[in-house]
Amino acid sequence: MKVIVIIPAFNEERTISQVVSSIPRNCAEEVEVLVVNDGSKDQTAEIAKQHGAKVLSHKTNLGLGTTFKDGINQALKMGADIIVNIDADGQFNPQDIPKLLQPIIDNQADMATCSRFKDPRLIPKMPKLKILGNKFFAKILNFFLNRKFHDTQCGFRAYSREAALNLTLFGKYTYTQEVFIDLIKKGFRIVEVPCKVVGERKGKSRVVKNILSYGFKVSLIIVRSMRDYEPLKFFGLTGLFIFLAGALSSLGLFIRFLLVGRYNPYLSLVYLNVFLIIVGILLVILGLIADMLDRNRILQEEILYRLKKKEYNNKK
Numbered sequence: 525m526k527v528i529v530i531i532p533a534f535n536e537e538r539t540i541s542q543v544v545s546s547i548p549r550n551c552a553e554e555v556e557v558l559v560v561n562d563g564s565k566d567q568t569a570e571i572a573k574q575h576g577a578k579v580l581s582h583k584t585n586l587g588l589g590t591t592f593k594d595g596i597n598q599a600l601k602m603g604a605d606i607i608v609n610i611d612a613d614g615q616f617n618p619q620d621i622p623k624l625l626q627p628i629i630d631n632q633a634d635m636a637t638c639s640r641f642k643d644p645r646l647i648p649k650m651p652k653l654k655i656l657g658n659k660f661f662a663k664i665l666n667f668f669l670n671r672k673f674h675d676t677q678c679g680f681r682a683y684s685r686e687a688a689l690n691l692t693l694f695g696k697y698t699y700t701q702e703v704f705i706d707l708i709k710k711g712f713r714i715v716e717v718p719c720k721v722v723g724e725r726k727g728k729s730r731v732v733k734n735i736l737s738y739g740f741k742v743s744l745i746i747v748r749s750m751r752d753y754e755p756l757k758f759f760g761l762t763g764l765f766i767f768l769a770g771a772l773s774s775l776g777l778f779i780r781f782l783l784v785g786r787y788n789p790y791l792s793l794v795y796l797n798v799f800l801i802i803v804g805i806l807l808v809i810l811g812l813i814a815d816m817l818d819r820n821r822i823l824q825e826e827i828l829y830r831l832k833k834k835e836y837n838n839k840k
Contacts, residue, residue, distance in 0.1 A: 767804025
């Protein structure tokens with residue numbers, strides 16, 4: 525079994541040596557470390573090479589989402605049976621990697637993710653706003669996926685080769701939530717493994733530079749994923765709600781007209797109701813069309829999976 529540990533890094537010269545050196549080399553028959561240098565302007569790449577890691581570098585900073593995808597693809601080319609992703613800032617303990625590998629080795633999961641909140645005894649010291657934000661996004665994903673995950677933001681994860689081959693991601697900014705949606709919708713098994721982590725990194729976060737900006741971008745990724753994976757619900761239910769609002773309001777006005785013989789002073793509401801009914805019908809039709817196109821997406825992803833499997837297995 526070959527394990528590739530990928531470490532996305534952007535200006536992490538202070539911690540990258542410790543993280544690379546701490547990766548356990550005895551957790552599999554073969555373990556390699558791949559640092560994906562996302563356009564760092566410091567000595568991150570050079571230090572990583574000095575400590576035995578292979579380095580894949582971007583000329584400019586492309587974002588964590590793109591860096592993660594490139595790392596996954598490179599790890600597949602390198603013949604990984606299991607891929608582990610760990611941050612370069614030292615918040616996660618590399619000695620916990622065997623904990624994430626075990627559910628996949630035992631065929632109990634296709635992805636194992638570190639959970640900071642599943643075990644109350646291991647909840648790290650973090651700003652309350654970050655804890656609330658993590659819980660908020662976890663609840664949104666749980667509602668959408670009909671699951672009960674405790675931590676959907678953590679990037680410390682392990683993926684089976686099949687799960688990695690099936691990943692189809694679009695987000696450039698981040699990837700953590702999109703991975704959950706993509707794999708669950710494709711029928712893969714995800715388990716949470718409680719781990720003790722450092723809640724606050726030294727220095728500023730490379731991803732969460734602004735809480736409001738981060739929340740908006742993550743929300744946009746989730747909304748787009750809902751649109752792509754459940755188009756009939758996304759458009760259809762929205763359209764049905766708008767249609768019913770207009771229809772019920774129109775019914776109330778019609779009953780009033782039968783009783784008093786006029787629409788005044790609510791004539792403007794009649795025009796609004798007509799608008800709502802038309803928009804609702806159009807959204808339902810759009811949902812039906814999008815649902816039909818969703819079948820093409822599934823077929824295209826199946827073709828992409830087969831192409832990647834053929835390409836990467838030839839290089840294995």
